[in-house]
Structure formats: structure tokens, C-alpha cells
Amino acid sequence: MRRSEENPDALTFRAALRQLPVLEANGRRLAQIDAITGLEKSLGEDRARALIQMATGAGKTFTAVAQTYRLLKHAKARRVLFLVDRNNLGRQAYDEFRKFTTPDDGRKLSDIYNVDRLGAAGLQDTSSVTICTIQKMYSLLRGEALAEDEQADEAADSEAYEDTYATDQPIDVSYNPDVPIESFDLIIVDECHRSIYGLWRGVLEYFDAHLVGLTATPTLQTLGFFGRNLVSEYTYPQAVADGVNVDFDVVRMRTDLRENGGAKQEPGGHVAGAGLAPRGPGPAFASVSAACVSRRRAWRASSCPGGGPYRWSGRLARLDGPVRRWRGRGGVRAAPPGRRRCTGPPP
Template sequence: MGNFDFITADWPQIHNDCARAESYVITDPRSACIYARRSVETLVRHLYFLLDLAEPYRDDLVTLINEPAFRTGTKAPDVIVRKLNLLRKLGNTAVHESRDIPRSASHNALRELFHVVVWAAYNFSTHPDQVPVGKQFDAKLAAQSAPLPREAAAALIDKFRAADERHREELAARDNAIAELEAERTRLLAKLAAAQAAKTQPDDHDYKESETRDAYIDLLLHEAGWALDNPRDREFPVVGMPNESGKGFVDYVLWGEDGLPLGLVEAKRTRRNPEEGQHQAKLYADSLEQMTGQRPVIFYTNGYQHTIWDDGAGYPPRQVGGFYTADELALAIRRRTARKQLTHVPVNGDIAGRPYQRRAIAAIDHSLDHKQRSSLLVMATGSGKTRVTIALIDQLAKAGWVKRALFLADRTALVNQAVSAFKQHLPNTPTVNLLTEKATDGRVYVSTYPTMLNLINEVDHAARRFGPGYFDLVVVDEAHRSVYAKYGEIFAYFDSLLVGLTATPKDQVDHNTYRLFELEPGVPTDAYSLAEAVADGYLVPAQSVSISSKFLRQGARYDELSEAEK
């Protein structure tokens, strides 16, 4: 007997992976997490097939889960999507983490997998009345399940990493039998519709959102390097609170090596807006500051939406993709007093010495000094946008504002061109081309959008190399391009200063671009048009050349076209 026996008839393959995960929950937590993730991937792909959902532009699990078509087609509630993402992350951690995986991780994985399978089977199996919606995952039952023959961990991981390649092969084979698959889908849908229509019990299953929230926060903190293995890390008692007892308990305190608080995390229930935790978090920060002499950086979250508030630096709260590392928090606290006002730090005129280039940098400096974290420069092609960027990064580094910067371009040629320019003008600043040097450390990183998105999703040894606080500045080249629908996750993920560069005239830049940089439509941070550049003698006007073609002169006749042209 096992917790997942109710899907044996409908989904034997998924049941097999669930049963394996369950059998390893005590003896091999790593394998349990890996098989739980495999179960989720098989389930998600089955739902794509069953409901004939259009697959997204990428075929990896993170994209399949978070694709709007999947949420719409399955009517998956947010709590289920969160659980799917948690299982994906736990599985990835198990694959890449070299240290032991704790039993708590495998128990979390099996508990969340049970919730997901209950939801899926109740809504998409042909035996919904056999789904135990009134029960919870039985840890004792899982502990008693007889372990299946164990495979070597290395073989499991290799098998897991080869899953995408096998899936591509399966897709190719499936294309050769599309008619049979369509017939099978039609048969399954008819059987499913009849079974779902005959359901007699309501879905009153308790999906335990609070447990998912806590596991998610722990996972993200672990990815940021916080071990959370000291009793002081959780439920830390503070005094001086404005209540009757004067005491309180901070959900998480992130301590520095010197014993001073670097950050705190206030966790609110999933169904509540994390903004409700703002005032409570501030009171905790006040108490910690009184007790230790150092004001921590504030995070408050409901497990899925996270907000950072460094009120010690004068910034208002803002959304962030996760948590900072210890080094990043320590640097943020030092900057409260160490960084200089930008109007007092000179710009290297050998890099950007033209008047309009200095004006553009001064405009960005003014915005940054006034707590505006995003800027957009509209500059004609050939007027030196890259030089302005290099001079700006040089100035920000000298002023203590920027330690690491990321320059994003949409083509490999532009990446290589930018790398050469940085190395020429800032020879003492390590510059990394992430297309060819993914494991190299530096101060300036240059990448295309797809490469950076892949690197964001990578977890190595249970930690993310590029966490939300890794870069202090992100520069977006060709910011007018329609890249945000596909790669907007990059800008939402990194909690950095943001500078956009575009040669598109300011009145032709779309409203979404202005919105991304928190600007009024038509009002960039600074603009230098082609007409101005020509008038100033820095550029020459374009010369039009009239050309013709046989098609324009003679037209085309359908019966004269080849079969391929028709």
C-alpha cells in the first residue's frame, strides 16, 4: 500500500515514479526528490498532450509549468502552480547539490507531490471518485513502503539530465504517429468527460498552502547561501516592540559573520498580500537596530511575492525575485554611508568626452541621486551609446555604487563588439563574455538575453550563481526591441539599477518600454537625435538610393511561378 495507489489504473507510469519517490523518502532523500520531480514532469507533459495545449517556445519544465496556456487550459489554481515549481526546484537541488539532502526535503517533496496528484487526478483522471480528497499525505505509510531496488546516485542523475534529449526523441517518434495520437486523445477526452460528469464528491482537500510557503522560503534562502542551521536564524526573540509585553519573534534573521543582523524576513500567509507584513517588519528592524546597533535590510514575503526594503538607504519597498546573499547584504549596508554623491565624481573624458555624452551621464546621475533606479537614453546610432555606458560604469564603480554590471544585447555580434569596447577602455576591469566564459568571475558581464535567462535558471551545488542581488547595474542595449514578452523575467528577477539604450526616436519608443524604465511616455532620461548629431557635425545625414526590381517593374503571374513559389 502507498499514498499514490489511487492513480495506478489511469496513470501507471506516473504512479511508478511516485511510488519510487515514496520508497526512497527515508533511505535516500536525494532519489526521492529526483523521482518526485520526474513524476511532475511526466504529469505536466501528459496534461499538455491530453488537453492539446500549444507547447511554449522552450521545452523545459520551468517554461511548461509557467506558460499561461497551461494555467488557462488546466484551470490550475495558483497554489498548484506554486507546488509544481517547488517540486521542480527541489528536484533540481537534489541533482546539483553535492552535500547530503536532508530528510526534511524529501518529506516536503512527497507531501507536495501528493497534493499535486490529488488535484490532477480529481480533475483529469477517469476515476475521480477514487481520489482521496479528504485525506492528507500519510508519512507513516510512506515510511513503511518497501524500498524498490536502489540505483546508483550517479546513474539517477545522468538519467535525469538526459530526460530532455529523450523527450526530443520521443517527440520525433510521436510526429510519425500523429493520427494515432489524435485518435487516442479523442478517446481519452470522451472517457474523461464522462467520468468527470459523474463525480459525486466535492474537492474539499486541504492543500496546506502554509507548508508550501515555508518550504519555498527556506528553499530560496538556501539558494542564496543561508544554511538556517542555527536556532537564532528562526523565530528570533526581540524586545522593544510596541505591544503589551514589549516582545516579538522575527520569522528569519540573516546574521553576518560579525554577529550583527544583515537582513530579516517577515513571512505572511499565502492568501494575504505580502505588503501587510511591511509595518510588522519595520517594527522588527527597529528592535534589532536598538539591540545590535545595526539596521538590517528588510524582506517581507508570502512565499511567492517578495519585497525588499532598504529604508536605511532611503529607498522605498520594491519587488524582488528572491533573497540576497550575505556578501550582497553586507555591501548594501556599507553603501548606506560609503557611496558618494554622483555629481561629485568626475567622468572619464577620454571615454565619453563629447558634450552630449557628458549630458547623458549627468542626467542618469541626477536620477540615481534622487532615488530613481531606472533610466532610458535615446541616442542616434553612431553617437556613442556604448562609450557612454562604459564611462557611466567606470564612474559608478569609483563612486561605490556598482561592483558588478551586466550588459545585455540581442545578438552575438553586439556582445562581442561590447566586450572588445570594455576591454579597450577599461583594461583593468575584468570583463566576461558569458557566451564563451560562463564559469569566469569578473566585474562587467556581457551576454545575450537567452544565455542570461538560462544562467538565471541554473542552480549549482544548491546555490544560484546569479542571484537577484548579484548585479548592481543592468544595461539593456537596443531597449526598443520587443524582447520583454519573452525575456521580461530577466528585468523582474535582478534587483539592480537599470539603464536602457536605444536609437529609436523618442516619440516612436513604445509605451511598454517607457513603463519598464518607470518613465512617462515620450520623456526619456536624456535624448540626442540624429538631427541634432548632424547639426553638431558628429554624424552625416542619410542618403537615399532608389532601386527597382523585376517584380516591381513587371509584376508576377501565378501560372509562371514554380511549385515552391506558389
């Protein structure tokens, strides 16, 4: 509306959303093209909320950055807010925005538009993209002073894992004249399935802006919050079939520690009394201290005390004993020559 008042011939933001140019591929994956196309269709229909489901590792943040650039350039969006719930995710998003190369003239997005992380100075009039945690935005709306302290941010990240998204009473966010409800034209919520409950829901509903959620694992509550407006769905099996993500196998194990519920901590950090027995036919591991087994996803590396990292299809293990065998996609195999072994005491 401000733009129309300043220039009566200019389109409003919502009117410009209905006249966005056709998206060109420019090397994007089909899933990213579908997500941007579906979202722009939803925005053109003036639907207040939209949800993008995309498997982890398939490029959710890149898709959001590409969409933001199109809205800044073609729809003349005044400011876009990218909300995260962890400071490390905010740093990653900030790097993604700054290194994004625009497809039309080859310049970096940060050379054309100001990309800022919310700091002690609050919202900046010159910012085209603001990146912050939803916790920090909540503090800003409450009128609390914001600090630019990396150590404090790291501590906040640790506490965030202990926060509950459920509250006994609904949380209201009062109007703050320093942060008008029209401060943003679009709000992108990363990992939105963690941010729409309890305390943080009031932050999302404070602003008069289109809400776009990004998640790999939408729950029924997530779908309900976004009005079941799922504009794009790219699941993990699809990502595996396209070669974007890797497949995995599940190795099930039964340990004395889990069955009997007890273990003895010996000097040197070794855990005794934790034998290992396979579940199902065929040995899964041999000579492995099961008390130190930590299940992780296949693409996350984990190092053992004496070297590592050790990988196999489906799970990773942190071990304090020598690894002699493991189950891979081709069955049980011996460790390949030259692979470093853990040097901790055997079980």
C-alpha cells in the first residue's frame, strides 16, 4: 500500500504476485522447480499460508533463497524474514543467501540486496532479507534488548533443545510499535514443524505477511496450521530414487545393557557388562563394545576414540573396541585393508 501511495501506477505486492514471470530452470532440480512454481501459484491466489515438504539434503534453503530473489526483484517485496530455531541454522542460511548467484546477471544476491542477521540494532530499514531465530524475534517483540554475543547464542541453542513447545495457556504477543505488523511481506519458517506450537506460534501470527513453512517431516499439526496447503511434496524415497540422497539399511542389535538395564563404569572410560547379541539371523557385529554404539543416520560421520570415522550403510557406530566385522549392503564383511581401527580396549 505504501508503494501504491508513493507511486499510484505501481502494482501492490499482492497484485505483482499474480504477474510473476515464468520460472526458468537454470540448473535447478525438478523438485525445486515444482516447489517454487507451486508456491508462486499459492501466493498468486492470495493464500495466507503454504507448506513445502522437501527431504533433508534436497535443497530446501536453496529453494527458499531462489524464491526470495524472485519476489524481491519481480514483485518488489520490501523485506523478507527467514526464521530459524537454532543459531547454527541461521548462520548456514546467512551463508546460503550471501553466496547465491542470481541467474539473470550473475551477481551475488548480497551485492544487490542487503542480507542481515537480526542484532542489537533491531530491524534495519535497509534490510531486504532479515535472518534470525524465532526466539530472538520473540524477544524483540517483547521489547527486550538484543545482544550480539556468539557465546550467548551458543548457550541459547543448548537451552532451545530443552524448551517445550507446549504451554498451559495460549501465549499472546502484544503490539510493539517499533515492530509494525507489516514489517515483512513474506516470512519463511525453516523446520516449521518445530516452531508452530506454544510460545512461538504467537510470533508467527503477529505479522501480517504470507507464511511459508519448510520441513522434511510435516506432522498433522503442521499440515493443519498451514491449512493443508501443501504446495510441494518431495519425500525421502523420491530423493533416493533421483540420486539426491543415499539409501540405507537397518541393522538391529540387542545388548545386555538394554535388556538388563545396567552397566559398570571402569577406569579409562570403558563400560563393562554390555555384551552384544544380534537380533535375527546372521551376526551383525563381532568384538564390539555395544555400550558405546550410537545410532546415527547413514550420512552423518562419527569418529571413534582411536581414529575413524567408521561408516556403513544404514547406521554409524562410535566404538571403543576393535572392529572386525560389520554388516554392509552386501552382507557381513571384514574391515577393508588400510581402514583405521579404533584403539580403545576390547570389550
